[in-house]
Every structure is written in structure tokens, then in C-alpha cells.
Amino acid sequence: MKIFRVLKRGYCISYAILDNNVIRLDEDPIKALIRYSENKEVLGDKVVGLNYEELLTKFQIGDLRITKPLDPPEVWGSGISYEMARERYSEENVAKIMGKTIYERVYDAVRPEIFFKATSNRCVGHGEAIVIRSDSEWTLPEPELAVVLDSSGRILGYTIMDDVSARDIEADNPLYLPQSKIYYGSCAFGPFIVTSDEIGNPYNLDITLRIIREGKVFYEGSVNTSKMRRKIEEQIEYLIRDNPIPDGTILTTGTAIVPGRDKGLKHGDVVEISISKIGTLITPVIKSERKLK
Amino acid sequence: MKIFRVLKRGYCISYAILDNNVIRLDEDPIKALIRYSENKEVLGDKVVGLNYEELLTKFQIGDLRITKPLDPPEVWGSGISYEMARERYSEENVAKIMGKTIYERVYDAVRPEIFFKATSNRCVGHGEAIVIRSDSEWTLPEPELAVVLDSSGRILGYTIMDDVSARDIEADNPLYLPQSKIYYGSCAFGPFIVTSDEIGNPYNLDITLRIIREGKVFYEGSVNTSKMRRKIEEQIEYLIRDNPIPDGTILTTGTAIVPGRDKGLKHGDVVEISISKIGTLITPVIKSERKLK
Amino acid sequence: MKIFRVLKRGYCISYAILDNNVIRLDEDPIKALIRYSENKEVLGDKVVGLNYEELLTKFQIGDLRITKPLDPPEVWGSGISYEMARERYSEENVAKIMGKTIYERVYDAVRPEIFFKATSNRCVGHGEAIVIRSDSEWTLPEPELAVVLDSSGRILGYTIMDDVSARDIEADNPLYLPQSKIYYGSCAFGPFIVTSDEIGNPYNLDITLRIIREGKVFYEGSVNTSKMRRKIEEQIEYLIRDNPIPDGTILTTGTAIVPGRDKGLKHGDVVEISISKIGTLITPVIKSERKLK
């Protein structure tokens, strides 16, 4: 089952794609995902004439607009979860403890990096703009596989997430990580939530990032989730340790595609992230213009 | 005006102390604080016979129990905000960038440290237990002055906050900061929200921390907020930069009282934090016992 | 446009039939009717595979059941609205004022009879049981054309209503009319609300009543609304005079089919009411068994 949601004149309406049919859900998509995970029938009507594939490329048709597939009460992130040349984690100016960078230390440690990423109101969906902070000169998309969880940490589905990060702020000091990670428009996900039965093995998915600038591919990179060495279950175990999460919480599982310092986002860019079996998440980029007092 | 709240058989009831009267509020305490900040009359009834001073020491009388003075949609923290011997920030094993610890770097930088601390459900109030994570051996209270903000960053009131932190997890790696800071029972505040007119100068308040173990004072320390060098306004400016916050958000302004490695909290301890003009926040301590799978 | 509603595992879901399509409504059916009456687009999805015609005859398929097409906040009735032989209104034992029965007096008067009939919880829908009061020996169905109104008295749509009445109680004394008219199960309506453009002239509709007993037609009668002499607009004018009604109020416009004293309903009967251009409302009949104290 795939879940998506459209916005129509102020009404959020949720759909599932199931056995090649489009089902309009009777319930909140989080409830529908829980029901599906328990092998219960998903309640809804089979609809026709909703051209969601066209919506995916046109973003808005008439009064219909695609939006976030659900409202996650909390979004959490993980990092340093992929196999990478350890050199990548040992650049010159990164914070070090006893000779080892803090990234290397996580890489080698039992405990993963887990951080608070966003609340629902700070997230955007397919076709909606991600944001460069007004005080960042170097902001990167982080294309990631994300999981939707119930309150016990069970995986209800998978989605594409862009964990947009102000890399210059973060690089300046790891204590600035929350400022680089949490702000309006720092988190995009969608266009679908896809359930486990359609995903199969989550460790064999291609993730591709493309940054489009002035109509041309400015950056392209890809990775396969087989390179994830910090498994999702392990991340979840730490996320929920002593930490109650609500149904519908999203955990994004870390990136391995890092465009680099000369590839920072610019106002007007378009970011496209594809993950096999899920689809492509497309978002324009805007630079925040802070109002001076 | 001071605001507090009691729980009675499942009903949360909010009160203000105003001109020596106890007023039962007609509205949500966040609305009452906004109204007061706009010099509008606070709506409510003058009540008698509610012995809140006794409740502060007995915690529960009959079916009445004191609780969090309001439900903050978000709690944020700040750090490295006090003048301290820079040595304190330059211990051996702290992460360093180009020879300077990350704490020293914040100390010297324009940008403050701002982090996401809690949601309302992770917070406790006066008389309610703060928690040591199941996987922490060294957890410390952090006694702090906190401010309640409206969505534009205006200060609606002040309170006492305990930014409980798993210091061993945090010390291991700054990337573990969210795990050391955000979990159930990691945040206590109250017993009152006190408005600016009663606080006067926020930079001349005594903060005292006492840890009571087996009925005796195990640790005592204090500081005056005059030692705060990263001013509250400056912290707020960064908190709300590109980052929308809801009315009633709390920002806790950092600590300067650090009990040290041999003074970590233990199950059964009691933590008392006093701030002049606000009162004393008392919380028992429990150690989480994680259920093994 | 026709509107109907189904109940699925506790969820009420509203549909419209529009241009031969089944539309699942985004909004409450009352809002959809208002929108339609203002020539605005009705919001919803085209669904397939909902066999509502089968539901109309089977009443329940799987977890789907047809129910009241909307929840009317108030239901009002009118009476003595049809042309009938005045003899019908002048039976021996009817209350008389100065030689004329009270029915004749309404018949001849400017002011119509208007009465409070039901609240939503006292109404049932297609396939749901209407009720004979425990203390009535002679209860009759009253098959009527009803209108759904907005708060200004504008007609939003038409439906079939059964204004079930305990005729013996009412005949005993006109002051007992509310007891004969208002009780649980005294009011059935549906299966559709049909808008004015599909109805056309409301004064040329056939109303047919059939009472089925033990599988056979026990009573059958019919009338055409052309016989209505107290026009609907006139009834509405008096209904809303000094009397505010909420959006979605139903007014049922009176009956002219009266089965007679020997044709009273019995537990186990089935009542079928058809009105041209609307459909057929089918309800089983149960006799209330009052619990004696």
C-alpha cells in the first residue's frame, strides 16, 4: 500500500494505492497504516478520475494540490549511519576528541547519533518549498530513507525525506546542530508512504539526489541502502529508549550523499530525490529573507 | 502575577496570585499571561481556602495535587551562557576544533548554543519525579532561569527549570546531546510562572541548587544571574530566527552550577532549585528501569 | 444531485450522485447542499464499486449499512396541507370549536399547522426500524414529501419522510399531539436528499404508501403532490416566523394518505414509501416494549 494526501480548498484528503486501485481513506492515514500493519482491512472507497500521477508532476491542478502524506507529530533524525571512507569523517576542521573526529567516534561506537529534527508545521511536502536559513551560506539537501513508526517503534511504512541542513552552521560547531537542522522548511517528505510489503528489503534501495539549477542538472549523486551499516532497527531502539514517541513519528535514517562545499543550494534550485519503490520527491528551494527589526 | 496549576480528579485548574489574592483563571494560563502582558485585566474569581503554600510542601492534599503551571508546546534550551572560568570549558576530553573546545568556541562566538529540549509530555512539575535514563551512570540537574514566550518571542513570564542531562552520554560525544537532553522526565519546571513586573531585573537573581540524599544535603551550589553574559534577548533572537515557535514556548537560559562527576543523581534523591522572586522547585529522582525485550 | 450516507464500522460517510457519478463528499452533507444551492462546485471524489443500489435493497452488505442521509438538528412537521374532502376533516369525535372541527378550521385558515416533530437522535434511516409506542394501539405511517432547509428557510433539497404518529393518542385529545408525534423511532427519512433541479416541480410528484404484512401488501394508497393546497413556501414562512432554525432543519409537509383505523401498524410490518424522482424508503416496524418499573 502507498499513501498520499491532497489539499483541496482547505480540506486534507488521504488516499491509498492498493492493488492498483486508488482508495480514499475513511480514516487518518496514521490509523490506516496501523490497521494495514495489523492485517486489517483498510477502510475507504475506490475512486476514479483522480489523476495523482499528473499531480506528482504538475503539483497543482485546479484546486487540488499534493501535500505531506501525513502530519507527523515528531520527526527525528539519525546520522553517520552509512559505510563511508572514514576519511570522509575525518576532515581537518571537524571537532575531535582525543585525536578522533566526533563523526569517527559515532562510526566506531555502539550508540548511534539520534537527533530531534522537526515538528509537523516545520515540514513541507512534494511540490512545496524547502528553505535555506537567512543566515546560512551553505545549505545542503540530505536525501534519506525514512520510516514512519507507531508508538512502540514498529515500522508502519517508508518514505523519502530531505533532511535539509545548514552545513556551515553545523560545521562551525557541533553544538549548533539544532540550529542547522530545525527551522521552518528544513524537512520535506513524501510524496508517498509505502508499506513494508511493497518495499521488501529496505537495504537494497537506490537513493538518487539531483539538484537542478536553471533547468540543468547541477549535481547528481546516488547510493544504495545496502551501504547502511547502522541498521534501522538499531536506530529505532535508541530513539525509543526512555523516550516515548507518538504514533506517526518519523525517523529519517541518515544520508551518504554529500554534494560538497561548492554545491550548496541556491534560491530557485529544484531538488529531486528518488528512492526505488517509493518514487521521487521534488521541491523548489527558497532562501529565507529575515525581517530585520 | 504568579501562575500555578493544580490537578483535581483529572481536571487541570489554573490560578494566579495577584495583589495577594488567589485568582482562579477563566482562561488557559498562556492566554492569561498574554492578556496580562498587554495590560489587560486577567479574568477570574478570587478564591479563598486554597492553601497553595501547603500544597507546595505537601505536594498532594486530598484529591489536589500541584502540577506543571502550563503545557508548553515546545521547550528549548541554551548553553554556555554564563561567565565561567574558561578552564571549566576546556577540560581534557572535550571535543576540540583547531585546539579550542567546542564550549570555548561557543563562549567566544556571536552565535549562542540553542537546542530542542522537550515537548510538554516529557516535562514534569513540582513534586513530580525527574528521571535518570536507564543507560546513564552520570546524570546531573541543571538549575536554570527559564522564560515563557509568545510566538513573537516576547517574554510572558519567568520560571525555574531543571534541564536534567545525562552528562556521561553528552560527554562521550556532542552528537549525543539530544539523547542526553530529550527523554521522558528530563525536564521539570515550576512551581510558578512569575511575570516581569514581579521579577524586575532578571540579571540579579540567586539560583541555588540542593541535592538531598537520604535526608541530608549532598550537594549545594549557587550562582547569581548577574553572571549571565549571553543575555536572554540574544538567545531569543537566535531561537526565533527562521524558526516559528508557538505561544507558550519555554526557553531555559543555561546553567552555571555543575555539581561534578562525583555528584551525579541517584534514585531516591530529591532535587531542590530555588530562584529569588520565583520560589523553590522540588522534585524526587527516579532511575528508569528499561524493559529488556 | 442526490445525497446519501452509509455507516461503516462507526464512520458515517456521505456521498452524492451527480451526473451519474457517485461522489464521496469532502464535507458534511449539509454544507455540500448549501454549496450546491449556491452553484458552487461540490467537493469530493468520484468513487466506483460502491453498489448503493444493492445497499438500498439489502440494507447491509459486509460492514456497510445505509443510514440517515444527514443529521437534522431539528425536524418540524406540517398538517392539513392537502385538499381532501372536507368530510375527512369533520369526523364525529374530532375536537370542534363553534361547530367546526379543528382540522376544518386549519383548512380554512390563513395560518398553517406547524409542529415540532423530532431531533436527529429520534430519527431513523432507510432499513432502520420505526417504532410503535408501547402505549399505542393504533399507529399509522404518514408518507410525506419533506424539505431540507438552511437557516434562512431556503430549500436545499427534498426527501421522503415518514411522520409516524400514534393516532389513538392524538385522536383522544389534540393536546396529546406531541406525545403521538415525538418519541424514539417516530421519524424516518431518506434514502436520499434530492436537490431542486432534479425534482423540478414539487407539486407533481406521486407519493405511494405500502404496508407489507407477512410478505403481502396489507395496505396501499397514493396521492399526487398536486393536491397540496398549503404550499411549501407558505409552511416555511410560518415555521421561521420569530423562530430561528439551524442549517439542515427538515420540514415535512403533511400527508394525504391515511390508512384508517383498521390498518394500524403491527410489529413485524414493513413500510414502503415511494415518491417520484426520490426513490423508496423502506423501514421495518417494531413495537416498543416499555420496561415496567
Next chain:
Amino acid sequence: MKIFRVLKRGYCISYAILDNNVIRLDEDPIKALIRYSENKEVLGDKVVGLNYEELLTKFQIGDLRITKPLDPPEVWGSGISYEMARERYSEENVAKIMGKTIYERVYDAVRPEIFFKATSNRCVGHGEAIVIRSDSEWTLPEPELAVVLDSSGRILGYTIMDDVSARDIEADNPLYLPQSKIYYGSCAFGPFIVTSDEIGNPYNLDITLRIIREGKVFYEGSVNTSKMRRKIEEQIEYLIRDNPIPDGTILTTGTAIVPGRDKGLKHGDVVEISISKIGTLITPVIKSERKLK
């Protein structure tokens, strides 16, 4: 216990008077009445400085206004419940069945008269205006003892009710009773709900009606509830027969004070109704001016 309610800047706030204290209720007044009827503690705070006695005579002080003591989901009425000279019920022009007026018939019958009177939005409270219908020339107040019921018909408390009636419309035809009885401003009650323990014997209360015109007593009449021959329990029994009522439903028990044809209300009059042990309900009178189309 007595219950009253005030309106303060859009907030309805409920109070009880208990053991000479004013208690601000934690709960909806209907819940408080149910709790009290079950000998459970009524939850609330003791307040001081609320001069409700002054409010009763001044109606509004600052932003405080007294209003309906609760929001009854339904109000029902009863009639012909008092012992009266049967002549009163046998006037010339009243509807007769086989020589007996319909009032005489109810008087002599087992079944009482029960009618639907109002919904909460059609009711007003102490100090709020009752209404003469635009199309009535003869409207009378009906001063009555009323009971507040739970959904099983148990009496939760007593109040004063004015069952305002358009007597000319009702006299014209008993089928016009709903129009004479149900319209905006046809029902006033309050200022208190008083519980049974304070009322004692409900059949020994003085009811007094005074109509004040241009500052002088224009009409005065009184009766004692000992003259009620159709007992309240009997009325309730018929009200709830096959007819589900919600908690907080009010039943008003009929009048015996009838000012007469030359004593009809006029715009600008003030109606005062006193019942011993409850208090005095005061309402100004306005004449509705219907907007012509």
C-alpha cells in the same frame, strides 16, 4: 445547593452556593448536579467577592452578567396540572370533543398534557428579554415550577420557568399550540437551580407573578404548588415513556396563574416571578418586529 451562572466576556462560568459559600464549579453545572444527587463531593473553589446578590438586581456589573444557569438540551412543558375551577377550563370558545373541552378532558384523564417547549438557544435567563411574537396580540407569561432531569428522569433540581405563550394563537386552534409555545425568547428560567434537599416538599411553594408596567404593578397573582393535582412524577413518567431525553432536560410543570385577556404583555413591561426557596426571575419584555420581505 443552588447553581447559577455568569457570562464574562464570552466565558460562561458556573457557581454553586453551598453551606453559605460560593463555589466556582470545576465542571459543567449539569455534571455538578448529577454528582450532588449521588452524594458525591461537588468539585470547585470557594470564591469571595462575587456579589451575586447585587448581580441579581443590577443584572450586569462591569463585564459580568447573570445568564441561564445551564444549557438545557431540551425543554418540555406540561399543562392542565393544577386544581382549578373546572369552569376555567370550559370557556365558550374552547375546542370541545363530545361536549367537553379539551382542557376538561385532560383534567379528567389519566394521561397528562406534555409538549415540546424549547431548545437552549430559544431560552433566556435572568435579566434577559422574553419576547412577544410579531404576530401575537395577546401573549401571557406562565409562571411555573420547573425540574431539571437526568436522562433517566431523576430530578436533579428545581427552577423558576416562564413558559411564555401566545395565547391568541393557541386559543384560535389547539393545533397552533407549537407556534404559540416555541419561538425565540418564549422561555425564561433561573436565576438558580435549587436542589431537592433545599426545596423539601415541592408541593408547598408559593408562586407569585407580577407584571410591572411603567414602574407600577399592572398585574399580580399567586398560587401555591399544593394546588398541583397532576404530580411531577406522573408528568415525568409520561415525558420519558418511549422518549429518550438527555441529561439536563428541563420539564416545566404547568401554571395556575392566568392574567386574562386584558392583561397581555406589552413591549417595555417587566415580568417578575417568585417561587419560595428559589428566588425571583426578572425579565424585560420586547415585542418582535418581524422583517417584512
